[in-house]
Amino acid sequence: MAKITFDENNALFALDIGTRTVIGIVVSMAEGHMKVLAQAMVEHQSRAMLDGQIHDIPRVAEAVQKVKAELEKKLKAPLQKVAIAAAGRSLKTRRCRVDQELIEDLEIDAMMIHTLELMGVQRAQELLEQETRQGGEGEKFFCVGHSVVGYYLNDYPITNLEGHRGKKIGAEVLATFLPASVVNSLYTVLARVGLEPLYLTLEPIAASEVIIPEQLRLLNLALVDVGAGTSDIAISRDGTITAYGMVPTAGDEITELVMETLMVDFMTAEQIKRSLWQGQDIRYQDVLGTEVTVACEEVMQMIEPAVENLASEIVRHILDLNGQTPPKSVMCVGGGSQVPSLVDRIAEKLGLIQQRVVIRNRSNISNLVDVKKKDLAGPEGVTVVGIAAVAARKQGQNFITVTVNGQPFTLFNTRQLTVLQALGLLEFNPRELLGRNGKDLRFTLNGKPKTVYGELAKPAVITVNGHPANLKTVINDKDIILVEKAVPGKDAVARVADILGNLPVNAQSCCLLNGQPAGPEQLISPGDVLEVTLTPTPAEKPSPQPGPAASALQGKPIQVTVNGQAILMEGKSEYILIDVFNYYEPDITQSSGMVEIKRNGNAVEYTETLQDGDVIEIRW
Template sequence: MPKIKYDEENTIFALDIGTRTVIGLVGLVQEGSIKVLHQAMVEHQSRAMLDGQIHDIPKVASAVEKVIAELEKKLKYKVKRVAIAAAGRSLKTIKCRVDQEIPDAVEIEPLMINTLELTGVQMAQRILEQEAEQRDSENFYCVGHSVISYYLNNYPIGNLVGHRGKNIAADVLATFLPASVVNSLYAVLARVNLEPLYLTLEPIAACEVVIPEQLRLLNLALVDIGAGTSDIAITSDGSVKAYGMVPTAGDEITEILMENLMVDFMTAEQIKRSINSQDKIDYQDVLGLSMTINKEHLLNLLSPSINKLAEEIAANIVTLNGGAAPKSVMCVGGGSQVPDLTNKLANKLGLAPQRVVIRERSNITNLTDVKKNVLSGPEGVTVVGIAAVAAKKLGRNFITVTVNEKSFTLFNTRQLNVINALAFIELSPRELLGQNGKDIRFTLNGKSRTVYGEMSKPAEITVNNKPANLQTPISDGDIIKVVESVNGKDAVAKVADFFSEIFGDITKLNVNEVECTLNGNRVNGEQLIKFGDVLELNLNEVQKLKKDIGTSGKTIEKAPGKDNKIQVTVNGQRIEMSGGKEYILIDIFNYFNIDLANFTGNFELKHNGEKAEYTDVLRDGDNIEIIW
């Protein structure tokens, strides 16, 4: 028989990203069974996750990268897609019924059932979104669903496949987590170049292998006790009826040891793990002192916190189960090995101790090639369940799209649009619009004035080479291209830019003719204007006078045969005026030049020592003073 070549097409890569560890498993699915090919586990070196929530994305990504490297070394091929599960932190569940009319003559196929289920999940999503709008809370993503009951022509039925009827229906229980929880998982995968193959909830995954469908007629509870959370699922009448979560688990026990034994978290974790295997445990506290503690002392120390953990899990189980204890409880996860926890849990639920049990990999009936190793206990169950759920529902929950020449996989439980895909390239809707350049608002001669910044150029979006926007629906295989927006340039203005606005035609205007005052200071026309500045533009006094001269219409008239010549003194300078019959004071500016470059201050005219008017008549020998 030829040797099987393993690759991405015939294997499933499952990843259990937990609060304390990251476990990776590559399995071969054959006729409903899973054969474990290779697996790896890496422990977080710091508390990068708390209560099932990723707090430090780079550190968690680093742990995942180590798991991938170890697996790829054994596999001899690169892994690209991965099935993952989320802890039930801030879990929301919505139960709804969905109906669908079908033609009488059509035999019901699996694809029709899949469509029915997906429609139910989408309905649950809409219900949750409506509730979220009322509370103004964050978005939620569906991380798994289960069908409580199927119906054919309104009658309950176990399996719709192969039947015919007018109407099919299903009671769907959909589970949702906050977008922040799901997005942090996706962010980790993106950092290590992995695409999500399937996303589920940890208790759903554990249920798949610990409480298979044939056992779900019984009223059972599954508890996945990790380091940060204790996730719960309840079964009865052939389906999973409820999901829940207690934000208390193994880390609380570790923290008690830290506080009482004066040790760091990692040392406390090692002590906790040694309780079941050692009667005396040696350790070093934070002061560097070598210490020894016996098992009995440890158990007495931890008893109150173990009792509290059992109490919280039991209370949640009873609530989810409609106020009564289930027939039995099956525990998985590393936290389930806390000494005496199962006994205390049985006591709280009023069950015989043998009714609350720990399930290991050896209890999974559809798992082959189980080897005794560090992952053969309850801590290695959930990752197998992730692989099993992914194999069962492969390809039903995701679509693949290309964004700017990179392929991404999206969870497909509602109508997806462009904005959902853009999350993968870390481009927010606000960035698509760009920013206009900053305006300059200032005051010009007592009036408010604004110079506007350059307008931004919005991003260009296309889907399959056709113009699109953020709300454009997308489907499997779509090609999305985004040309990023271009920000507008900030406004720039200088004083001289406003000469024409104040003085009209500036082609005949000398810059020295303008008096420019910015925020009370004299400036030239090249001075830049800033937001909030106060600008005053005026002709200096001499130019006002010359302007008056130019607009007065007064010219030197020459009378035929008559040339009335007179001599006057202007600022001590003797000048002769000729060519006119009569002269007025303003005419002196046709004979006397003023140095505008050195002109400052106020302008004053005196005629024979008296304050003068421009229209004063001049006589031979008059004395004129121009003062500024």
């Protein structure tokens, strides 16, 4: 590959502002590959950051300024824009269970499942905001990802709800949020040193970008970025990063244990911790000025409780994010991952062989070329390269603006957003996506159960930029989303006349509703008992058997077939369709309120004249 020199048009500046260090890197991009042009690292001289959170803006800005100045000196060029990442300590994760009552025997479809997920995300956000209000924070949060831990059908766990029927569905949702104040503090630090934010991502997303590239995300993998203040986690499965999490313990807890036990200041304890991997005796000066030599094994025994606790917390969070199932492999980055025995303990607790839990460094980044520099070549230098990689791929897409039902919204773009995620961020009521079918009317007709079905609901209609869409449709900057709320169906209503259809009947004399005579306009209520007896009116009753002369005047009998049954019609000079019901009694218990009659395969009126041999079909 040809040598690449600094060019502001194809170079990208990235910063990893961590709890212990600030690492800056400038990479050039060509043909999909990155090359490190310059890099610098500065350690915080005080605890200006705790657990990945900026506490002292001026001092953090001072460290960033030193990194910026060193890079500009190496490049002999000014730096103006930078890509950064929010630390995992900023992530707030909440887990909650939501349930939804269903209409009986309704088949569960994808829309219902996705809506249930949205309800879970919103419920998790409500819980988080309630906690912050109680604490007096009043913080605003962005949902940056969620995963479904499990589904439930009638309170029983189930793998996939789609296609099933039941009275209640449920989901346990794990949602991750980022407080707006984190973004504000990072941007304030940049403004103090004359830098503009080019792109903002999350640290676990950045590390995943280069350690678990897209071609590996079909596998169920876990990435753990063990820093000084936090251990960030990302889970891949089914071609994407499905969940993010954070363990509020990391390398600093081990350092603090060394401080207390050996009576040293924080920086000395940090140096002792970092030298453990060498396996040699360690010389240091305690706070009383005494020169001390301690065996590496002795320090390892000393920090064993902290390492054990860190491994346990990491494993617990991995299992929570991955549905209580161990991933196929765990990839560790960050300076804290080099603590002796940590990866072995993680493997043991997950039930994985040791070769499945590994430390990754820059040599494992496939699109990073010409890796010759020894500085920051280990796991501590991975995340900053990931920040640059994410920014290069999504440059200019940090926040996106979409319009929902005519109202514009700005959304934090952490990954490919879908309509479902956007509606969750915008506090859209998920119940408006599901229409309730009208209630069925159930009663008894001539001793048999009868049901008149309620009207079906009109489902919600979603479009993106005028094209049909659904909750899983990916959205982009400036998209226009329209959501037409679902329309509930009307409850079933039936009168006595609706059940009788157009049959010739004296309703007062042949219809009993709950034992009382019922008129054709009387409404039927759930649980009613309707009894119908089809009795021809006097004008429609067969005439007495005529004598020979009368028979000649009234014509000959005819034979027709009604629903496969042969009927002999006699006693009249002419027969019309309605006369059929004097000889044939239909089963009105199968009525749905509408009757369809055909004569010789064609539609027919009740007054049409019948001919011998006609075939009549009566259907409900």
